[in-house]
Amino acid sequence: xxxxxxxxxxxxxxxxxxxxxxxxxxxxxxxxxxxxxxxxxxxxxxxxxxxxxxxxxxxxxxxxxxxxxxxxxxxxxxxxxxxxxxxxxxxxxxxxxxxxxxxxxxxxxxxxxxxxxxxxxxxxxxxxxxxxxxxxxxxxxxxxxxxxxxxxxxxxxxxxxxxxxxxxxxxxxxxxxxxxxxxxxxxxxxxxxxxxxxxxxxxxxxxxxxxxxxxxxxxxxxxxxxxxxxxxxxxxxxxxxxxxxxxxxxxxxxxxxxxxxxxxxxxxxxxxxxxxxxxxxx
Numbered sequence: 001x002x003x004x005x006x007x008x009x010x011x012x013x014x015x016x017x018x019x020x021x022x023x024x025x026x027x028x029x030x031x032x033x034x035x036x037x038x039x040x041x042x043x044x045x046x047x048x049x050x051x052x053x054x055x056x057x058x059x060x061x062x063x064x065x066x067x068x069x070x071x072x073x074x075x076x077x078x079x080x081x082x083x084x085x086x087x088x089x090x091x092x093x094x095x096x097x098x099x100x101x102x103x104x105x106x107x108x109x110x111x112x113x114x115x116x117x118x119x120x121x122x123x124x125x126x127x128x129x130x131x132x133x134x135x136x137x138x139x140x141x142x143x144x145x146x147x148x149x150x151x152x153x154x155x156x157x158x159x160x161x162x163x164x165x166x167x168x169x170x171x172x173x174x175x176x177x178x179x180x181x182x183x184x185x186x187x188x189x190x191x192x193x194x195x196x197x198x199x200x201x202x203x204x205x206x207x208x209x210x211x212x213x214x215x216x217x218x219x220x221x222x223x224x225x226x227x228x229x230x231x232x233x234x235x236x237x238x239x240x241x242x243x244x245x246x247x248x249x250x251x252x253x254x255x256x257x258x259x260x261x262x263x264x265x266x267x268x269x270x271x272x273x274x275x276x277x278x279x280x281x282x
Contacts (some may be wrong), residue, residue, distance in 0.1 A: 003119065010262050012024035016129070020047050020092065021037055021047070022036075023037075023112070026226060033107065034107070035108065038068070040102060062095055063108050065105075065106055066105040067103065068171050069082065070099065070106065070163065071097050072096050075093030075184060123267075127215075128185060129181075129223070132177070132187045132207050132235070138172065152203065168183065170182045178235075184194060185252045186249045186253040190211060190243065190256070191258075193211060194281070196209065209235055209238060210244050211245045211280075212230050212234055212248065213246070214226070215227060216229075236269075243281075244278070245277070258282070262276070262278055264276050
């Protein structure tokens with residue numbers, strides 16, 4: 001190898017395409033660089049989120065804006081924008097979009113490998129998992145009759161989906177009369193769960209809810225692993241209207257202004273040893 005190596009984005013080693021844009025990737029020694037070309041109207045949460053399956057972009061980007069303007073929103077709702085000549089250091093957990101009627105051209109100095117790609121089967125990520133279930137749904141359905149129960153369940157499901165969107169949760173699956181959802185952060189999941197409990201009560205039903213944070217295996221849009229089963233078991237331990245969380249969740253959300261009541265040790269089916277569980281409240 002000579003001491004002079006020239007790489008060109010015009011002859012990129014890889015092109016990653018997505019709706020309203022593309023990224024060209026070149027490698028120089030150990031450094032990977034990307035050039036994003038983003039059309040007007042492009043937004044990460046609209047055009048890339050369906051590909052990667054996370055609620056927000058979880059890559060740490062350091063970028064140089066060559067053309068156009070790009071807006072950013074952090075996980076905490078902080079807003080910023082950058083234009084030609086600006087260097088943007090963007091932490092994981094953000095959304096981004098093109099501002100104005102012209103395209104944006106961005107050089108990614110960091111956070112380009114794997115960006116805008118679906119996770120490979122077997123990839124493991126840390127995420128917060130929420131399970132919900134309507135207590136006594138079978139008895140309630142028998143009492144109300146099929147039509148009335150279906151109307152009530154539809155109202156419940158609309159409320160849950162609206163709250164998942166509000167608190168930036170991602171619906172992974174439905175479980176009969178319950179939901180399985182994923183969140184970027186435990187405090188978001190807890191606040192969403194408490195809101196779901198309150199909304200369900202207003203409809204005349206009571207949910208039990210369980211939350212755990214752990215590593216899961218990505219399998220397309222599915223999430224798999226022991227953390228998923230543990231979150232489900234934690235939900236089963238909760239009573240009507242209660243939000244139960246693992247000790248991991250309690251520790252991670254300890255500074256979020258959420259109250260936790262120690263509910264003691266529980267033997268959870270399929271897991272060795274007792275688990276300390278906590279009831280979350282406002």
